[in-house]
Amino acid sequence: MSQDTPSFWSRIPLAFGAFFKTLGDAQFAARYQNDQVGPVSAPPAPAPAAAPVPAPAVQPVTAPLREATPDAALQLLSLLQREARLIDFTQENLAGYADADIGAAARVVHEGCSKVLREHFTIEPVRGEAEGSRVTLAEGFDAAAVRLTGNVVGKAPFNGTLSHRGWRATAVRLPKLAEAHDAKVLAPAEVEL
Numbered sequence: 001m002s003q004d005t006p007s008f009w010s011r012i013p014l015a016f017g018a019f020f021k022t023l024g025d026a027q028f029a030a031r032y033q034n035d036q037v038g039p040v041s042a043p044p045a046p047a048p049a050a051a052p053v054p055a056p057a058v059q060p061v062t063a064p065l066r067e068a069t070p071d072a073a074l075q076l077l078s079l080l081q082r083e084a085r086l087i088d089f090t091q092e093n094l095a096g097y098a099d100a101d102i103g104a105a106a107r108v109v110h111e112g113c114s115k116v117l118r119e120h121f122t123i124e125p126v127r128g129e130a131e132g133s134r135v136t137l138a139e140g141f142d143a144a145a146v147r148l149t150g151n152v153v154g155k156a157p158f159n160g161t162l163s164h165r166g167w168r169a170t171a172v173r174l175p176k177l178a179e180a181h182d183a184k185v186l187a188p189a190e191v192e193l
Helices: 008-024 027-031 069-083 087-092 100-119
Strands: 121-125 135-139 158-161 167-172
Touching: 027 069, 069 087, 069 100, 087 100
Parallel strands: none
Antiparallel strands: 121 167, 135 158
16 A cells, blocks of 8 residues: 555545535535545546445435524423423432422422413324224325334335324414513522512
């Protein structure tokens, strides 16, 4: 191996660097696509004939990712804190409490969380069948709404047992936020005078 040819192990970080540079720099990607990246010292040797490779499975086209704004999530967390003291409950070290005390606190958290969900969301099951019933998923089923578990082999139609009906929000009724409202303040500090 000559000194001009990098070893396999030294090419690994180079490959990762080129990969991320291609993702982050459109001009670099265009130069790479047009074979204008880096100096070419010698023409590449002809590649040996490769064995035929089966055609790859067709990958579904994914929609571009959209950035989620945290305000709605912070607002929901704030509502769960106000009505159910959820953050207080999860931040508390429960090691020193008896199970009965934890159960009593969990009941308050459960009731408050239920109230928030009822007031601000309309939630319905994804599937109408009873849990434990047999279901058939036809070809083209909504994979975002139904997750297959267990021994998943082959392709649809799939026959299985409904272990969870799933949940879907059909309406959201969060309060409007004032422009100056800081959604990061989930619960203001309280000072008793």
